[in-house]
Amino acid sequence: MTDTTPTSLTDRIEAALRDVRDPNADLTVFDAGFVDDIAVDGGEVTIETDLTALDGQTSTQVVQAMLHAVDDVEGVESVHVERTTPSSEGQGGVESFDRVVAVASAKGGVGKSTVATHLACALAADGDAALFDADIHGPNVPELLDVSGPVHSSEEGDPLPVRAGPMDVMSVGLMESGAPLAWRGAMAHDALSDLFENTAWRADGTLVIDLPPGTGDVVLTTLQEVPVDGVVVVTTPFHASVSDTGRTVELFRDNDVPVLGTVVNMAEYVCDCCGEPNDLFAGDALADLDADVLAELPFSRDLQGTPAPGDVPGAVAELGAAVEDALDTAGEVTVADDPDAVDIRDLPPEERKKRVRERFTALDSGERFVLVSDRDPTPVGSFLGRLAEAPREAFDPFEVRRATPSDWVLETEKP
Structure with missing residues (x-):
């Protein structure tokens, strides 16, 4: 039998730290992105950490857990945890991303934010992904991901996203601590524009933007100020929802935004007792939808839980793959x-x-x-x-x- 016990001091330190977890996301400190570097000089150990995604009390708990875990490692004489604050240089705003995908809907209540959150987690399985909650009047992405503020600032004074595991997340809801939002016109426009332009993202792969429902000011602001590579439109199979979705699809096309396709949410319900699928809406309203269907998601408990980057239901993983393919051919006939x-x-x-x-x-x-x-x-x-x-x-x-x-x-x- 092969002995796989870590032999070097660095290996033993890393093994000890893997027992320390992010209490919010239940991930190791490595998977949560908290450990930037481990420096070992003889028996003296310095751990550089980025804990800006955690509130003050939680970050202190994580630091103490790291100290206790490493202090017990054989060969460690002293251990120091040094907190770092990432710079926003080169990572300012949405233009730092390779691709931007917006998730929209014609109506509220169709599961748009749920789809956006799960989609971002699906894309994070195979690459560098982040999620921006632009639903300024109903920012519920933090609740869906079980993350919270406060939002800290980088050395340059730019707002830093919080972390859901390894994934960056930004939302107005993180800064408002659950307070009701009743912003109007210019106030909403200015707040959103500031976050679009100045958020110091760590990620630079794919950004998923959860838009508010409908075709109001925030949606139009996003289309004007953000280089959106494609939009995913969420609907239910209900005829009124599909009819309004068609008009929303045209809005994006009129603004020169490629429509990657639609996600039909609550397409069916599978009975827990007999396992038989049942339609929740009568008729075949989807026949009138002038856009490709990327996925038909069931009404299920899998989609009602808290998603995690890289850990999503099978139907959502397939949606992520379909969006990736659609992005590769966006703008082509x-x-x-x-x-x-x-x-x-x-x-x-x-x-x-x-x-x-x-x-x-x-x-x-x-x-x-x-x-x-x-x-x-x-x-x-x-x-x-x-x-x-x-x-x-x-x-x-x-x-x-x-x-x-x-x-x-x-x-x-x-x-």
Whole structure:
């Protein structure tokens, strides 16, 4: 049997510290990101720690636990815990992130914040992720993650996010200590803009932003001031929610923000007794949704618990993978590489008509016709009707969708 007992003093110190845990997230001090460095000089040990994510009493408890744990290690003569405050240099604001994903909804109560929180934790499993709670009138991300303030400042005076394990989290709710928020207009705009611009993030991979529901000032401010790479829209299968979601999708596309897709929350309920899935909403409202469905999440206890970075339900892990894939292809029209597709983007009017005529007249009855355009191609239906000498009603199906903020796709069959 191989002896795996740590032999060097540094190994023994690290093993002892792994028994010290973050009392808020129940993670080791290494997984929680509290230990920056361990310096060993003979028997003298210095542990550099970043405990800015913890309140004063909790951070003192963690320091004392570190001291006791290391002091008992054989070969340690003295131990000192040195607290460090990270600099915000090079990490100021949302522009320091490689990618920014916004999570939105047309209505409140559809589980948007729950989806945003779980999504950030899913993305943190395979990379560097952070979560920004921009739902300024109902900032409940801290409660969902079971984290609290106060928010500390860096050496430069910039606000530092708190930590949920290894993941950075920022929210107005962390600074208000549960007080009700009734901010209006310029006040909300200024507070949000300041956090967008000055938060000293440690992470720089993917930032998930939980937007407030609807299409109000905060949402529009975010679109104007933040380089959003894509938005995920959350809805339930209820027809009114889906109808409003369609308008929200158009808002983002009108503001040149790629819509990565939708998350259908509370899609079904699985009975605890018999294991049978049951629909919570009647009808097939999703058929009218003009956006890809990234995931259909059930109404389950798994999604009602406290998520942790890298530890999420299977359905959420699949959502994270789907969002990653959608980000990689955001802004692309997938049918543009279809050999049957006619791409008339950026062509002069007469050349557009020529391309459409050549392709459509070459088709046999019943064959598929696909058109990619940089403007709404619905009026092309009349031109196709004249070419086919058939009424518009003869084209079935006849579907027009806005694939990206600046690209439309028309799909039909020749009568």
